[in-house]
Amino acid sequence: MKRGGELQRGSGLVRRSALGRVPKMGRADGAREAIEAMAFPKRKSMKRSRSVMTPLRKSAQGEGCTIQKVGACLHDPKTVVLVHMRWLGDCGGSLKPTDLQAVYACSGCNRWTDSPTPAETADRAAYEAERDFYCLRALVRTQLRMVAKGLITVKGIAV
DSSP: OOOTTOOOTTSSEEEETTTEEEEOOOGGGTHHHHHHHHSOOOOOOOOOOOOOOOHHHHTTTTOOOSSOOTTTOOOOGGGOEEEEOGGGSSOBTTBOOOGGGEEEEOHHHHHHHHSOOTTTTSSHHHHHHHHHHHHHHHHHHHHHHHHHHTSSOOTTOOO
């Protein structure tokens, strides 16, 4: 079945996503202005979406790494950020999990959890078991630190 509206080579028309077909114009004869005149009204430029710096994310500054993976950890508080653990679920597409599913991790441990090298994942099951051990231990450590700082309150526990 032939699709209608196919463009043929040499037809003098080009396809533009928002404009449909427009005549080809060289740069010297004002193609940009002609296309903009035929286009839809110009929209306001969208601001870049930046992640909101929540108190829990700010609390990672100057903290020690809680993952402390042997061979990956840099032990440098300057590189520690709040790292979200996506493989635990509750996220997808461009959504991050909540800040309660995150740990304080240095850039070395963050790389190890997010994008391991092929050598590290040669045995995928062993890598995932090791990652889960280090990260779940780090999750407990991180949440204890947050409770001690008063960032998380849990009814019924003594600090």
